[in-house]
Each structure stands twice: as structure tokens, then as C-alpha cells.
Amino acid sequence: xxxxxxxxxxxxxxxxxxxxxxxxxxxxxxxxxxxxxxxxxxxxxxxxxxxxxxxxxxxxxxxxxxxxxxxxxxxxxxxxxxxxxxxxxxxxxxxxxxxxxxxxxxxxxxxxxxxxxxxxxxxxxxxxxxxxxxxxxxxxxxxxxxxxxxxxxxxxxxxxxxxxxxxxxxxxxxxxxxxxxxxxxxxxxxxxxxxxxxxxxxxxxxxxxxxxxxxxxxxxxxxxxxxxxxxxxxxxxxxxxxxxxxxxxxxxxxxxxxxxxxxxxxxxxxxxxxxxxxxxxxxxxxxxxxxxxxxxxxxxxxxxxxxxxxxxx
Amino acid sequence: xxxxxxxxxxxxxxxxxxxxxxxxxxxxxxxxxxxxxxxxxxxxxxxxxxxxxxxxxxxxxxxxxxxxxxxxxxxxxxxxxxxxxxxxxxxxxxxxxxxxxxxxxxxxxxxxxxxxxxxxxxxxxxxxxxxxxxxxxxxxxxxxxxxxxxxxxxxxxxxx
Numbered sequence: 001x002x003x004x005x006x007x008x009x010x011x012x013x014x015x016x017x018x019x020x021x022x023x024x025x026x027x028x029x030x031x032x033x034x035x036x037x038x039x040x041x042x043x044x045x046x047x048x049x050x051x052x053x054x055x056x057x058x059x060x061x062x063x064x065x066x067x068x069x070x071x072x073x074x075x076x077x078x079x080x081x082x083x084x085x086x087x088x089x090x091x092x093x094x095x096x097x098x099x100x101x102x103x104x105x106x107x108x109x110x111x112x113x114x115x116x117x118x119x120x121x122x123x124x125x126x127x128x129x130x131x132x133x134x135x136x137x138x139x140x141x142x143x144x145x146x147x148x149x150x151x152x153x154x155x156x157x158x159x160x161x162x163x164x165x166x167x168x169x170x171x172x173x174x175x176x177x178x179x180x181x182x183x184x185x186x187x188x189x190x191x192x193x194x195x196x197x198x199x200x201x202x203x204x205x206x207x208x209x210x211x212x213x214x215x216x217x218x219x220x221x222x223x224x225x226x227x228x229x230x231x232x233x234x235x236x237x238x239x240x241x242x243x244x245x246x247x248x249x250x251x252x253x254x255x256x257x258x259x260x261x262x263x264x265x266x267x268x269x270x271x272x273x274x275x276x277x278x279x280x281x282x283x284x285x286x287x288x289x290x291x292x293x294x295x296x297x298x299x300x301x302x303x304x305x306x307x308x309x310x311x312x313x
Numbered sequence: 314x315x316x317x318x319x320x321x322x323x324x325x326x327x328x329x330x331x332x333x334x335x336x337x338x339x340x341x342x343x344x345x346x347x348x349x350x351x352x353x354x355x356x357x358x359x360x361x362x363x364x365x366x367x368x369x370x371x372x373x374x375x376x377x378x379x380x381x382x383x384x385x386x387x388x389x390x391x392x393x394x395x396x397x398x399x400x401x402x403x404x405x406x407x408x409x410x411x412x413x414x415x416x417x418x419x420x421x422x423x424x425x426x427x428x429x430x431x432x433x434x435x436x437x438x439x440x441x442x443x444x445x446x447x448x449x450x451x452x453x454x455x456x457x458x459x460x461x462x463x464x465x466x467x468x469x470x471x472x473x
Contacts, residue, residue, distance in 0.1 A: 054417035
């Protein structure tokens with residue numbers, strides 16, 4: 001038992017410096033800033049003083065709070081607050097308060113977006129969990145360029161656990177996606193001529209309409225791929241392999257192997273975006289959590305120095 | 314969201330025809346007037362409106378409803394849903410929800426002559442044969458109508 005807890009402790013509490021956590025906060029903040037735009041842009045396009053739409057199916061926490069209609073100008077205000085608080089979180093100003101405001105704004109805007117027609121999107125699940133880890137951590141006090149061990153600085157365990165917890169969560173997000181497919185639909189999800197994937201390729205291409213020649217007006221590539229069932233099946237195998245084995249990245253030490261895992265996952269998100277029109281592309285950038293950004297920064301600085309040296313020669 | 318799948322030969326795809334969606338819903342009012350209600354009047358983003366027009370008007374809920382009501386094996390059922398029986402989950406009355414949304418958005422009461430008592434959502438469906446990839450188009454006009462029994466709990470329904 002002691003061995004297991006020692007290993008777990010070694011995993012969660014070592015490996016990252018104060019600088020790593022500070023850079024992760026900045027990187028994650030910038031990612032969030034970009035991520036919010038495609039998620040909520042449509043809410044800012046409606047008339048702020050127009051009709052107040054009564055929800056068809058309010059999300060559970062709106063139902064609990066008695067929120068049953070859109071207040072269009074409030075969405076705009078919440079959007080502005082969301083971007084402002086994301087920025088202050090990124091800069092490390094009033095970090096904890098900013099993260100709480102970001103979380104409230106995300107919950108509110110997601111509720112407005114999903115309650116109108118009763119649809120549920122899970123695009124913020126992982127990002128909200130990471131925000132929660134950052135909220136509990138001392139990431140706001142983390143700074144770059146401080147000498148390790150100096151008073152006021154973060155200890156290794158304080159800097160490591162939020163990053164490690166985020167890594168575990170992201171890895172198991174993929175794994176449990178596979179578990180969900182299997183427990184709900186069984187192997188039919190993958191078999192049956194490409195199962196759900198083939199169907200999704202058809203739906204996402206045909207839904208935009210067909211030309212007079214019967215060609216999909218958009219995403220024609222998806223429609224043609226759906227007709228090549230062996231290829232769809234290969235894509236299904238790729239999905240199984242990715243979702244089943246992705247948690248292994250937690251045990252990988254070499255950056256090159258980590259890069260292979262991350263590249264596969266990123267390819268998966270690009271494929272989802274291009275072929276299936278799933279608005280989840282920027283999520284792929286969260287995979288940088290598997291790299292020590294302090295190391296990345298040093299690597300980039302070295303390359304810059306070398307390039308400048310070469311130019312000055 | 315994408316976990317549910319049931320094997321079948323054909324897939325029916327409601328098409329996001331711009332002409333249909335921009336026209337909106339063809340509504341009938343209590344005083345007999347017939348007119349169109351579109352996304353702009355409802356002040357709802359187009360990304361939400363198409364789901365109301367093509368899915369809810371067709372009696373189709375979000376994927377979460379299908380997932381919650383799927384038949385799972387006994388062990389699977391016990392592990393993930395505990396003792397809850399999916400059969401006891403009440404079906405969602407999308408007809409009522411859509412008409413309630415429309416009327417409440419415009420502040421209409423059941424006794425109001427402008428109260429919307431019926432709506433139709435013209436649309437085109439593409440039916441694709443998954444083996445041959447042949448596509449057949451069909452024009453549909455799902456219709457929802459107000460049930461006067463629903464007047465009784467109007468103040469409470471769909472509102473806290």
C-alpha cells in the first residue's frame with residue numbers, strides 16, 4: 001500500500017516547477033479566450049433588446065433556479081465579463097476571483113445556448129474541470145523567472161498537482177468516451193458497416209442540402225467517405241485505439257512519444273471538425289498540458305539564440 | 314452525445330434548407346389567422362432555431378433523451394442507472410413545449426385571440442440507403458396542435 005501511495009505521490013506532486021504552472025495558466029487562459037468565441041458567438045448576434053425567448057427545455061440548473069427565458073442583453077454583458085475575467089485570470093490578476101467569474105459566465109452562457117432548444121453540448125466539460133483545479137491551486141501567485149526555493153515561491157508539489165490532475169482528467173476523458181459507446185450501443189457502434197461513424201458522416205454532409213446532380217452542397221468528402229465502408233471501419237479502429245490507449249500517455253516520459261500520442265489525438269479532433277462539423281477543434285490545443293511549458297520555453301529560447309547567432313555571423 | 318446507435322439500413326436526415334428555415338413556422342392563431350413566425354421574431358440564434366424547426370417540431374428530443382431511455386443489459390442498467398427503470402421516465406411532450414415556448418415568448422395567454430393553437434414546420438428530408446448510398450428526397454410538414462386540456466395548468470407549465 002505504501003508503495004502505491006508513494007508512486008501516486010511521486011506522480012501527482014513532482015515534475016513541474018513554479019514557472020511551468022505560471023506558463024500553463026497563461027497558455028490555458030489564451031486558449032480559453034479563443035475557445036469562447038465559436039462557442040458563444042451566436043448569442044451575441046441576437047438583438048439585445050429584442051424578444052425574450054421562452055426556453056423549450058431549460059438545462060437542469062436553470063430549471064432549479066427558475067430561469068425560463070433568455071434575457072438577450074444579459075448574454076451580451078455575461079460575454080463581456082467572460083472575456084474580461086479570462087484576460088485577468090491569464091495575467092494572474094485577482095486570479096481566484098477571475099476564475100470564479102469565468103466559471104459562472106460559462107455556466108450561464110452555456111445554459112442560455114443549450115436551453116433554447118434543449119440540446120446539450122459537452123464542449124466545456126474538460127476545460128471547466130481544469131479551471132476548477134486552477135481555482136484550488138496557487139497558480140495566481142506562480143511567476144516566471146523566480147529563483148526556485150526562494151521565500152514566497154511555490155514548492156514543487158504545489159506547482160505539480162494541478163497540471164498532473166489536468167493530465168489525468170484529459171486522458172480519461174477519451175477513455176470514458178469509449179466506455180460510453182460500448183455500454184450504450186455495444187460493438188454495433190463500430191461494426192455494422194462503420195456503425196455510428198458512417199451514419200454521422202452521412203448526416204453531417206447531407207443536412208446542408210444536395211445539388212441537382214445529387215452531390216452534397218457542403219462536406220461532400222464526408223458523404224463519399226461514408227460510401228467506402230472498409231475505410232470507415234479503419235477510422236473506427238483508429239477511434240477505438242486512440243480512446244483505449246490514450247491514458248498510457250500518463251506513463252510516458254519521453255517527449256517524442258508524448259508528441260505521437262498528442263498528434264494522433266489532434267488528428268482525431270481535426271477529422272471531427274472537417275468531416276463531421278463538430279465544433280471542438282480548438283479543444284485539441286488543451287493537449288499541450290502533457291508538456292512542461294517551462295522546458296518548451298527554454299527550447300524556443302535556445303532556438304532563437306541559435307537563429308540570431310546564425311544571422312549575426 | 315454521440316454514444317447512442319441502433320443498427321438500421323436507412324438514415325433520415327432533416328435538411329437545413331435556408332428557404333424553409335428563414336420562412337419559419339406556419340402558425341395558426343385562435344382567431345383563425347395564419348402567419349409565419351421566424352427565428353428573428355423569436356430572437357433566437359439560428360443554431361438553436363434549426364433544432365426547434367427540424368427536430369422538436371418532429372417530436373425528436375436531444376440525444377440525451379434517447380440515451381436516458383435506451384434499453385441496457387441488466388448489469389449495465391444496474392451499474393450506470395442504479396435502481397432507476399428507464400421505462401418509468403416520462404416521454405417528453407415536445408408539441409406542448411414548442412407551443413408553450415412560442416406563446417410565452419410573445420406574452421400570449423390561452424384566452425388571447427392571437428394565441429398560437431397550431432404550428433407547421435415545412436421541411437425536406439433526405440432518406441439515405443446506407444448500403445447503396447442512394448438518396449431519396451421527401452417533403453414533410455410536421456404539425457403540432459394545442460390541446461385545450463393544457464389550459465388548466467398554463468400558469469405553472471414550463472415556468473417556475
